């Protein structure tokens with residue numbers, strides 16, 4: 001199935017995403033594609049962290065959506081697992097346009113962290129992250145080992161503060177542990193990075 005989507009059809013009168021019912025599900029899906037594409041350079045492609053989620057034969061497709069940001073602004077996406085594909089346009093300057101965070105994510109000093117799918121989904125489900133932190137998740141890529149997050153050390157430092165807050169207020173023990181371990185790994189990553197930087201100074 002191929003679709004051509006004007007993303008503003010999935011925003012309400014105030015420009016915020018609709019979030020209920022099947023329109024809400026599609027709003028999240030297309031919105032996540034737009035956010036990922038907006039953090040790509042023009043003509044950039046990515047194997048994103050966006051899950052396909054179509055249900056061919058009643059089984060949820062687990063494919064990772066491939067995204068291409070065309071020179072004319074149109075976003076092309078495709079799922080290599082089920083061959084679902086589509087185009088999204090009219091997304092610039094909407095709620096889902098996260099291009100203002102491009103520099104903090106992909107600066108020359110970016111460091112990377114691989115997380116598991118479960119860790120990524122837990123992070124994406126948190127609702128107190130900063131916009132900058134959310135942009136790190138939107139720009140994530142699918143790699144063989146899991147999901148790769150890339151951002152400037154300062155952006156990771158910001159993210160870890162929010163995750164620590166969530167870990168402290170998490171009532172679910174498993175999520176609390178998962179978030180706590182993630183904090184430790186991000187802090188270790190930042191520490192190693194600082195040591196490595198020290199060699200060059």
Ligand SMILES: [Zn+2]
Pocket residue numbers: 052053054061062063079080081082083084
């Ligand atoms: Zn699929």
